[in-house]
Amino acid sequence: MAGAAVLGRLTWRLAEVAGVVAQTMRTRTLVLEIDGWSGHRAGQHVDIRLTAEDGYQAERSYSIASGPDDPRLELTVERIDDGEVSPYLVDEVRQGDSFEVRGPIGGYFAWSPDDGGPLLLVAGGSGVVPLRSMLRARPRDVPAKLIYSARTHDDLIYRDELSALGDDVLLTLTREQREGVRAGRVDEDLLRDETFAPDEDPRVFVCGPTSFVESVASALVELGHAPERIRTERFGPTGR
Amino acid sequence: MSPVSRGFRGRSRSDAPRDRVPPGQYVTDDFPVLSAGPTPHTPLDEWTFTIAGEIDEPRRWTWDELRALPSEQITKDIHCVTKWSKLDSEWEGVSVDTLLDAVDTEAEHVVAFCDGGYTTNLPLDDVTGGKAWVAFAYGGEPLDPEHGGPARLLVPHLYFWKSAKWVRGLTLRVDDEPGFWERYGYHNYGDPWREQRYWGD
Numbered sequence: 001m002a003g004a005a006v007l008g009r010l011t012w013r014l015a016e017v018a019g020v021v022a023q024t025m026r027t028r029t030l031v032l033e034i035d036g037w038s039g040h041r042a043g044q045h046v047d048i049r050l051t052a053e054d055g056y057q058a059e060r061s062y063s064i065a066s067g068p069d070d071p072r073l074e075l076t077v078e079r080i081d082d083g084e085v086s087p088y089l090v091d092e093v094r095q096g097d098s099f100e101v102r103g104p105i106g107g108y109f110a111w112s113p114d115d116g117g118p119l120l121l122v123a124g125g126s127g128v129v130p131l132r133s134m135l136r137a138r139p140r141d142v143p144a145k146l147i148y149s150a151r152t153h154d155d156l157i158y159r160d161e162l163s164a165l166g167d168d169v170l171l172t173l174t175r176e177q178r179e180g181v182r183a184g185r186v187d188e189d190l191l192r193d194e195t196f197a198p199d200e201d202p203r204v205f206v207c208g209p210t211s212f213v214e215s216v217a218s219a220l221v222e223l224g225h226a227p228e229r230i231r232t233e234r235f236g237p238t239g240r
Numbered sequence: 241m242s243p244v245s246r247g248f249r250g251r252s253r254s255d256a257p258r259d260r261v262p263p264g265q266y267v268t269d270d271f272p273v274l275s276a277g278p279t280p281h282t283p284l285d286e287w288t289f290t291i292a293g294e295i296d297e298p299r300r301w302t303w304d305e306l307r308a309l310p311s312e313q314i315t316k317d318i319h320c321v322t323k324w325s326k327l328d329s330e331w332e333g334v335s336v337d338t339l340l341d342a343v344d345t346e347a348e349h350v351v352a353f354c355d356g357g358y359t360t361n362l363p364l365d366d367v368t369g370g371k372a373w374v375a376f377a378y379g380g381e382p383l384d385p386e387h388g389g390p391a392r393l394l395v396p397h398l399y400f401w402k403s404a405k406w407v408r409g410l411t412l413r414v415d416d417e418p419g420f421w422e423r424y425g426y427h428n429y430g431d432p433w434r435e436q437r438y439w440g441d
Contacts, residue, residue: 009440014243047323047437049264050245057242058250059264061322084251084266092247099245105438107424108276210273214386217278227278228357234273 012049013037015101017093018072023157027126028090029065029076034101037073040064042137043110043130043205043233046075046103050085060085063129063207063233064104067136068112073101076157078126109233115203117142118196122186122216124149124208130233131207132158135165144168145195149186149212152176170194186212188219198224207233256327260317262432265325271378272324273386276420280355280406281385289374289391290409291339294347299339303390306374309334314373316396318403319432331394333375336367336410347412351419352393355406360419361428362395362402364412371397374407399430399437 019031045063066074079090093099111119111134119142121131128148138144146169150156153176162169172182172190184190196202204225206216213234220230256267284303291299301309314331351361366372375394376383383389388405395402401421422428427436435441 010438012242049242050248050250051242052248052250053244056250057264058248058266059323088245088248097246098243099248100242105425108421210386214273214279221278227280230278232275232277234275 010102010105012100012102014098015048015073016098017095019095020093023076024155026090026155027076027078027157029074030089030093032073032075032101034073038104040068040073040104041107041110041112042068042133044104044106045130046073046101047105048075048085048089049100049102050088051100058085061105064133065129067133070136076126076129076132109205109207109231111137111203111205113137113139113142117144118200118202119144120196120202120204121146122149122191122204122206122208122220123147124186124212124216125151125155126157127206127208127212127233127235128157128162129207131205132161134205135162135168143196145170147172147186147190147195149174149208153178153181186216186219188222191216191219192223198226202229204230205232206230208235210234260327261325262319263435264437265319265323265432268324268326270324271326271329271387272320272322274320274322274401275386275405276358277356279385282355282390282406282408284390287390288408289339291343291412292409293350293412294345294414295343295412299343301339306334306391307376309338311376312373314375314394314396316394318396318400321399321401321426321430321437325432329396330379331373331375332377332380333373333391333394335370336372336374337370339374339410340368343412345412346414349413349416351411351413351417352404352407353409353411354404355408358404358406358420360393360402360404361417361422362398363416363429366398367393367395367410371395375403397431399427399432401426402430 015032015034018033021029049059062075065076077089080086123131149172287303289301317327319325373394376391393404393407
């Protein structure tokens with residue numbers, strides 16, 4: 001199973017933007033049509049490569065947002081204000097544009113129904129993207145819980161889609177008090193009270209900014225979850 | 241020949257010397273963190289560093305013993321497979337040459353092993369000859385746990401996943417054995433200048 005998702009050389013393929021879906025003020029989803037795409041496992045990412053008119057190129061990695069059975073590959077990109085690539089993808093790209101993609105990449109922060117459940121997913125901010133792919137990959141008989149922390153209600157990505165999942169999703173807001181939505185950070189109490197216990201042996205995936213992942217993963221270890229069952233993916237700087 | 245991405249200009253090219261930035265990389269002043277699992281926290285009085293495998297007598301140092309060895313100040317560019325490069329990063333550590341001093345071995349490969357179960361494989365030639373260190377300080381400060389503290393391997397000429405965090409030792413091996421990311425689709429060697437990111441690159 002290890003590495004099974006990457007076989008032989010990953011070639012650059014041309015992806016055409018078949019659609020764009022605004023998610024929040026800072027994020028949007030690009031729906032891509034890619035010739036010869038071989039499919040992916042939930043949680044994997046792709047590399048993209050942009051080319052300027054003078055031949056200058058920039059590469060970045062983005063998590064795949066769509067489920068393995070969705071008809072098209074989707075990326076959900078968050079604008080980083082001083083970024084070089086994300087403002088282009090969020091603000092500039094339109095339907096019919098194209099850029100290069102290769103992947104899928106990464107075999108560890110990935111989940112397939114064969115891996116079994118229950119599935120315990122913890123997301124901070126745009127860390128929800130690969131976990132949304134896992135929820136889409138999940139058969140109905142696999143228990144799952146997503147804890148998703150965002151700053152405000154308007155920052156919630158996939159808000160309607162996740163709300164439709166009922167008790168399988170718990171949203172919490174760190175910078176806004178709002179009726180009917182939990183307020184506060186993801187801490188040990190929340191993880192103990194609202195998710196699977198260690199003896200239920202969940203598969204745990206945590207994705208978000210570094211400080212979020214550090215704190216959630218430590219809390220899960222404190223609660224008795226085996227470190228080797230906790231898979232993490234982090235983004236963003238640490239400040240030093 | 242790659243097609244032009246309509247409307248993409250990219251940032252000014254002049255701010256980073258191209259001969260120091262491998263293909264597909266961009267320069268950052270941050271120090272992003274990438275780890276596959278929770279950060280381990282091994283107390284220093286339980287910490288050891290071991291050289292094992294193809295060696296007559298395994299060598300082992302406690303934390304205090306390792307810190308008593310001669311150390312070096314290292315200023316190097318580092319390159320992460322996730323595309324960021326950081327120029328002139330400043331480290332302090334013990335050269336792997338010091339740890340392997342006068343070792344008699346048939347080994348041609350090493351596997352670094354770590355707290356948390358992470359491993360990575362390297363040719364012996366790539367961790368000797370002044371190319372690799374066990375680093376315990378970054379930017380003049382003790383290495384933060386999320387960056388691999390108390391000590392990480394530092395092999396700056398290869399993609400940074402080879403610079404294993406929370407390193408606890410090296411196994412000397414006659415044959416090559418892929419490590420953690422190397423089994424999950426990442427390149428066995430990982431030379432940033434040849435853009436050896438994934439299998440088959």
